[in-house]
Amino acid sequence: MNAVNLKQLAQELNLSVSTVSRALRDSWEISTPTKQRVFDLARKMNFQPNPYASSLRKHRSRTIAVVIPEVANNFFALAIKGIETVAREKGYHVLIYLTNEEVAEEMAVASSLQNGRVDGVIVSLCGSTKDTRHLLDLQQRNIPLVFFDRVADNFIAPKVTTNDCESGYVATEHLVKAGCRRIAHLTISMSLSISHRRQEGYINALRQWELPEDPGMVVRCDGSEEETYRSIKELFLSDRRPDGVFASVEKAGGDDVSCLPRAGAEDSGGCQGDQFFEFGDGVAAESVVDDDSATRL
Numbered sequence: 001m002n003a004v005n006l007k008q009l010a011q012e013l014n015l016s017v018s019t020v021s022r023a024l025r026d027s028w029e030i031s032t033p034t035k036q037r038v039f040d041l042a043r044k045m046n047f048q049p050n051p052y053a054s055s056l057r058k059h060r061s062r063t064i065a066v067v068i069p070e071v072a073n074n075f076f077a078l079a080i081k082g083i084e085t086v087a088r089e090k091g092y093h094v095l096i097y098l099t100n101e102e103v104a105e106e107m108a109v110a111s112s113l114q115n116g117r118v119d120g121v122i123v124s125l126c127g128s129t130k131d132t133r134h135l136l137d138l139q140q141r142n143i144p145l146v147f148f149d150r151v152a153d154n155f156i157a158p159k160v161t162t163n164d165c166e167s168g169y170v171a172t173e174h175l176v177k178a179g180c181r182r183i184a185h186l187t188i189s190m191s192l193s194i195s196h197r198r199q200e201g202y203i204n205a206l207r208q209w210e211l212p213e214d215p216g217m218v219v220r221c222d223g224s225e226e227e228t229y230r231s232i233k234e235l236f237l238s239d240r241r242p243d244g245v246f247a248s249v250e251k252a253g254g255d256d257v258s259c260l261p262r263a264g265a266e267d268s269g270g271c272q273g274d275q276f277f278e279f280g281d282g283v284a285a286e287s288v289v290d291d292d293s294a295t296r297l
Contacts, residue, residue: 004045012041024049065113067097067106067123069150076124079148083122092119101126110134113143120144125152127189127222153193164194168201169208171246176209180244182217184235187248189222198248217242 006024010017015034023030023038030038041047064087068076084094095118099105106126113121114137121138123145132152138145139157148160175183185202187195199218206213219235221228235242 004042004047009038009041009045009047012045013037061093061117061119062091063093063095063118065095065097065109065118065121067099067109067121069099069101069106069124069126071098075149079124099126101128103129107134110138114138114141116141116143118143120146122146122148124148125150125192127192130191150192150194161194164197165201165204168198168246168248169205170201171198171248172202172205173209175244175246176205176211178244180242181211182240182242183211183244183246184217184219184242185246185248186219186221186232188220190220195248202246202248214240216240 006017006020010020013020015023015038019030019034020038023035024042026035064083066080066083068080070076080094080096087094097109099109103126106129110121111134121143123135124147125132127150129152132155135145135152135155146158146160147155149162151159151161172183172185183202183206185199187199189195202218203213217235217240219231221231223231
């Protein structure tokens with residue numbers, strides 16, 4: 001059975017299409033008896049309004065684009081869930097765009113969104129994004145833009161972030177209080193403000209607790225998984241093997257780190273068992289010790 005449209009309803013009621021449309025929207029311009037006639041027939045003929053047609057007439061898509069650098073990350077999975085929940089409550093749809101940490105992909109997505117297919121864009125930058133002119137093009141077309149987590153500091157737009165400096169401090173202090181004295185910091189691209197601020201918190205905690213600052217204890221994990229694993233392993237098997245790790249991003253933690261404390265060197269004093277403190281791309285944090293116990297903070 002074909003779907004009933006406004007034109008068919010209007011013909012059955014001997015009314016204009018615009019009158020039927022306004023009646024279905026409960027417009028004050030239409031009398032109560034006429035509205036009732038329209039409602040009754042619409043119910044009888046199982047009429048279902050087309051939200052997309054309505055959006056086109058209003059030049060609105062009721063759609064929000066969410067652009068993220070990766071999906072294999074618990075933080076972004078939780079963020080998407082929250083965004084979709086709120087959008088659905090407000091009658092909006094969500095389109096997810098994955099850039100795979102590739103600037104070229106991020107630029108291509110931004111270009112494709114300039115045609116007005118969405119009412120707004122929520123974006124978290126790639127780790128290597130330095131030039132944000134492709135996003136400025138969206139603003140110049142009057143498409144609202146909001147940054148979250150990985151933001152562009154020099155871009156004038158709403159931004160949703162955590163207090164990354166304080167988070168870095170709290171993470172490092174947690175390890176110090178657990179007895180660690182040789183704390184490594186795993187970070188990603190320093191072109192991201194979150195990397196600078198988390199490292200700032202890490203350094204502030206070391207200074208507060210009068211622990212030495214060793215540049216060799218900061219490992220950049222912005223290469224491939226193999227490169228990341230190799231860099232971390234080299235640190236753990238070196239003479240300055242850490243007894244604690246603060247990983248500021250999820251991909252620099254997990255299996256890459258948790259297997260390394262058992263990978264060769266004996267624990268030489270300091271921390272009671274090797275400690276691991278991880279931030280997902282903003283909020284997740286945990287400490288894991290050698291006996292496989294874990295504390296969610």
